[in-house]
Amino acid sequence: MLDTNTLDTSALDLIFNDARTFSAFEDREVPQELLREAVALASMGPTSMNCQPMRLAFLARGEERARILPHLAEGNRAKTEVAPMTVVVGHDRAFYDHLPKLFPHFDGARAVFADAPALAEETAFRNGSLQGAYLMIALRAVGLDCGPMSGFDRAGVTEAVFGGTSFEANFVVNIGYGDRSTLFPRQPRLGWSDITV
Numbered sequence: 001m002l003d004t005n006t007l008d009t010s011a012l013d014l015i016f017n018d019a020r021t022f023s024a025f026e027d028r029e030v031p032q033e034l035l036r037e038a039v040a041l042a043s044m045g046p047t048s049m050n051c052q053p054m055r056l057a058f059l060a061r062g063e064e065r066a067r068i069l070p071h072l073a074e075g076n077r078a079k080t081e082v083a084p085m086t087v088v089v090g091h092d093r094a095f096y097d098h099l100p101k102l103f104p105h106f107d108g109a110r111a112v113f114a115d116a117p118a119l120a121e122e123t124a125f126r127n128g129s130l131q132g133a134y135l136m137i138a139l140r141a142v143g144l145d146c147g148p149m150s151g152f153d154r155a156g157v158t159e160a161v162f163g164g165t166s167f168e169a170n171f172v173v174n175i176g177y178g179d180r181s182t183l184f185p186r187q188p189r190l191g192w193s194d195i196t197v
């Protein structure tokens, strides 16, 4: 390990080495304060021109959650119905309206995207996805576990939770305290030589 300011082994294990993707969770509620803490931490992650396009819909069990269930892939439905908490991670297609506040030293920031729909869409999706990843790491960092899913009808979930807004769904994450007894062994990861050119 380099002699720099770094996380200790147990912190690295919590967010990476021992963290897994969960389909089943313990029967414990997720404290709202932890969700707020994780969102605040995730918001510190970098985005291009500080655009922060991620938008979230937290769905408690019951009626709120029921709205998205018909739009999920069959294999994702039952586990999502019973998860302690679910969040739809999306992004705001009109994120650039916030740039005068978020990137105030550049007068032309809003126009860069408002006048270029393809660039705006790419930027919203790229940075919203990054922020979604920061969120999952942050959730792990506050002691929670995640079960991310992209197996769903995007248009259906978007309409169900973000209908009438400029927000669009990207992926869904079940959240709770993971039930490790349900885990299969971890699948292999690519190594340095596979990943680098």
Ligand SMILES: Cc1cc2nc3c(=O)[nH]c(=O)nc-3n(C[C@H](O)[C@H](O)[C@H](O)COP(=O)(O)O)c2cc1C
Pocket: 019, 020, 021, 022, 073, 076, 148, 149, 150, 151, 152, 171, 186, 187
């Ligand atoms: C963006 C994203 C989409 C995923 N979609 C699904 C899904 O629709 N259904 C599912 O059961 N698992 C889904 N997964 C779970 C992955 O298969 C899992 O995270 C991966 O195999 C790594 O597992 P591990 O964290 O336990 O090592 C998804 C994961 C991510 C990050």
